[in-house]
Amino acid sequence: MTLLTILIDGLAYGMVLFVLASGLSVTLGLMNFVNLAHGAFAMVGGYVTVVLMQRYGVHFLWTLPAAFLTAAAAGYVLERTLYRPMYAKSHLDQVVFSIGLVFMAVAAMKYVMGSQQQIISLPEWLRGRFDVFGVSIGRYRFFVFVLCGLLALTLHFVFSRTRFGSRLRAAVDDARVARGLGIPVNGLFAITFAVGSGLAGFGGALGIELLGLDPTFPLKFMIYFLIVVTVGGTTTITGPFLAAMLLGVADVMGKYLIPQAGAFIIYALMVALLLLRPEGLFSRSRS
Amino acid sequence: MSGENLPGRVYGSLLAARRWHPAEIAFWLLAVVVYFALPRQLLLLNEIAILALFALSLDLILGYAGIVSLGHAAFLGMGAYVAGLLALHVTADPLIGLVAASAASALLGLVTSPLVLKGNDLTRLMVTLGIGLLMLELANSLSFITGGADGLQGIVMGNLLGVFEFDLFGKTAYAYSLSVLFILFLIARRIVHSPFGLSLRAIRDNSLRATAAGVPRNGRLAAVYTLSAAYAGAAGALLAQTTSFVSLDVLDFHRSADVMLVLILGGPGWLYGGLVGSIAFKFLQDLIAGWTPQYWQFWIGLLLVLFVLGGREILHGGIKGLVARIPFLQRGRRP
Numbered sequence: 001m002t003l004l005t006i007l008i009d010g011l012a013y014g015m016v017l018f019v020l021a022s023g024l025s026v027t028l029g030l031m032n033f034v035n036l037a038h039g040a041f042a043m044v045g046g047y048v049t050v051v052l053m054q055r056y057g058v059h060f061l062w063t064l065p066a067a068f069l070t071a072a073a074a075g076y077v078l079e080r081t082l083y084r085p086m087y088a089k090s091h092l093d094q095v096v097f098s099i100g101l102v103f104m105a106v107a108a109m110k111y112v113m114g115s116q117q118q119i120i121s122l123p124e125w126l127r128g129r130f131d132v133f134g135v136s137i138g139r140y141r142f143f144v145f146v147l148c149g150l151l152a153l154t155l156h157f158v159f160s161r162t163r164f165g166s167r168l169r170a171a172v173d174d175a176r177v178a179r180g181l182g183i184p185v186n187g188l189f190a191i192t193f194a195v196g197s198g199l200a201g202f203g204g205a206l207g208i209e210l211l212g213l214d215p216t217f218p219l220k221f222m223i224y225f226l227i228v229v230t231v232g233g234t235t236t237i238t239g240p241f242l243a244a245m246l247l248g249v250a251d252v253m254g255k256y257l258i259p260q261a262g263a264f265i266i267y268a269l270m271v272a273l274l275l276l277r278p279e280g281l282f283s284r285s286r287s
Numbered sequence: 288m289s290g291e292n293l294p295g296r297v298y299g300s301l302l303a304a305r306r307w308h309p310a311e312i313a314f315w316l317l318a319v320v321v322y323f324a325l326p327r328q329l330l331l332l333n334e335i336a337i338l339a340l341f342a343l344s345l346d347l348i349l350g351y352a353g354i355v356s357l358g359h360a361a362f363l364g365m366g367a368y369v370a371g372l373l374a375l376h377v378t379a380d381p382l383i384g385l386v387a388a389s390a391a392s393a394l395l396g397l398v399t400s401p402l403v404l405k406g407n408d409l410t411r412l413m414v415t416l417g418i419g420l421l422m423l424e425l426a427n428s429l430s431f432i433t434g435g436a437d438g439l440q441g442i443v444m445g446n447l448l449g450v451f452e453f454d455l456f457g458k459t460a461y462a463y464s465l466s467v468l469f470i471l472f473l474i475a476r477r478i479v480h481s482p483f484g485l486s487l488r489a490i491r492d493n494s495l496r497a498t499a500a501g502v503p504r505n506g507r508l509a510a511v512y513t514l515s516a517a518y519a520g521a522a523g524a525l526l527a528q529t530t531s532f533v534s535l536d537v538l539d540f541h542r543s544a545d546v547m548l549v550l551i552l553g554g555p556g557w558l559y560g561g562l563v564g565s566i567a568f569k570f571l572q573d574l575i576a577g578w579t580p581q582y583w584q585f586w587i588g589l590l591l592v593l594f595v596l597g598g599r600e601i602l603h604g605g606i607k608g609l610v611a612r613i614p615f616l617q618r619g620r621r622p
Contacts, residue, residue, distance in 0.1 A: 085596060103591070226416070270417050274417075
């Protein structure tokens with residue numbers, strides 16, 4: 001293992017984390033809603049891929065859009081029915097509500113799929129490694145890196161260059177004024193929530209190979225999503241992206257180089273970063 | 288507003304709130320009566336008392352000072368490990384362990400309190416969650432002290448006050464936990480109905496205005512955070528001493544989540560919230576776990592979702608309506 005190989009592993013890991021958490025960062029910024037159940041949508045996506053591949057023999061690549069759509073649909077329905085009444089409530093109620101959802105999702109998934117780790121067999125061309133100038137790179141990690149990189153660029157484009165994106169940014173900055181200007185904030189939010197959940201499902205499906213998948217997934221990775229969002233801030237796409245990269249590289253490097261420290265490094269890093277920049281590492285100052 | 292006698296009126300209202308309501312006395316009498324009435328349930332009752340103390344500790348910061356914490360298990364675990372290690376290596380006396388565990392947790396609370404003073408609700412949530420996970424990782428990696436995943440085994444406690452032996456049925460355990468809970472409850476009751484407690488509520492309701500009125504926000508919050516940590520440490524010590532076992536589970540995230548759920552069930556912001564909540568939570572857990580042991584979490588989750596979506600208003604409204612019909616309970620209801 002050379003340092004460069006670890007670095008690329010870390011970047012691929014960070015990319016997946018970004019796709020998983022990007023939806024959360026927008027919904028958090030938009031509605032100021034603390035959704036700890038975001039990981040449940042990722043888990044749904046992951047299990048859609050597992051079920052489609054294992055029971056119906058669908059090709060891995062085709063399961064990815066299915067994972068996205070299923071999670072997005074679940075997100076849309078839940079937002080319309082359960083989440084909407086919660087926006088006006090206190091942060092404490094929102095935390096309790098979403099923890100309740102996580103508990104339900106974990107237990108329900110355990111009931112339906114069993115509590116074992118899920119394994120998928122990737123297609124031949126994604127297995128193994130290849131060498132570039134003596135640096136060994138996992139094929140799947142490279143694939144994830146490219147795919148998520150393209151996705152991040154698309155998101156950035158939508159967020160910063162389109163009409164939808166500018167409305168979204170206006171709503172995140174000040175929902176009240178945006179409403180006053182005639183921007184349909186609630187409708188915007190429903191779409192964003194659905195897309196964000198879909199992205200989480202997509203990330204969950206991509207991440208089976210890198211992060212693992214079992215019913216405790218939403219609890220295990222909750223802290224990772226929250227780190228990405230809080231450290232990255234909620235006003236841009238680049239903030240969470242850089243935060244996810246930093247987290248991915250720090251976590252993978254820490255686990256390779258100082259295995260006995262475990263996850264200690266990233267938690268310490270997070271606490272330190274939040275102390276130095278309570279508003280998020282890359283966010284513009286909001287005064 | 289008549290300004291001339293404001294201090295007098297404030298003291299008057301504080302004194303009025305400090306007076307004991309008959310329902311409170313009945314509550315504690317009932318807690319003693321069950322010791323004799325339900326000798327087979329003492330182990331469960333002991334768990335309830337410990338959970339109640341833990342929830343009381345969270346109530347101090349969450350209900351009275353408005354600090355939402357997702358990592359309160361850090362202090363429970365600190366107390367449990369200190370009490371367990373002390374019993375294994377130094378002294379088997381439970382009371383010394385209890386005091387040492389509280390002190391250690393208080394110290395941890397004091398050291399980490401600057402972290403929770405900064406930022407908004409969300410960063411606070413993150414930082415407390417981070418501290419909780421850090422403690423779990425720490426306990427996991429310091430396995431030569433903590434026993435790692437195996438936990439601390441072979442804890443043998445000495446007799447309580449040198450007289451009462453810890454028995455298999457939880458007789459001493461429940462009496463011990465209940466006494467500690469009661470004493471700490473009295474102290475908490477005195478504190479929240481003091482000017483100090485009033486200033487905490489001022490900070491909770493409007494931090495900016497409280498600061499403008501001259502309340503030293505950071506100092507007060509640090510003080511109550513430390514106090515709450517000491518309470519959680521005491522709960523951890525009770526847990527370690529009465530079960531003779533400490534494992535990484537005491538630091539797990541579900542402990543922090545559960546205690547928050549307990550407090551939500553009972554209602555934060557009044558001291559009985561944690562106590563009532565822990566009784567309800569444990570009975571529900573016992574009931575559901577007996578019916579569907581693997582999936583009880585699902586039903587707890589469902590309960591919480593329904594509860595915050597509107598069930599609480601119905602439930603608490605119903606209770607208030609009931610209380611309003613009974614003249615005996617008129618005074619000293621929850622605010």
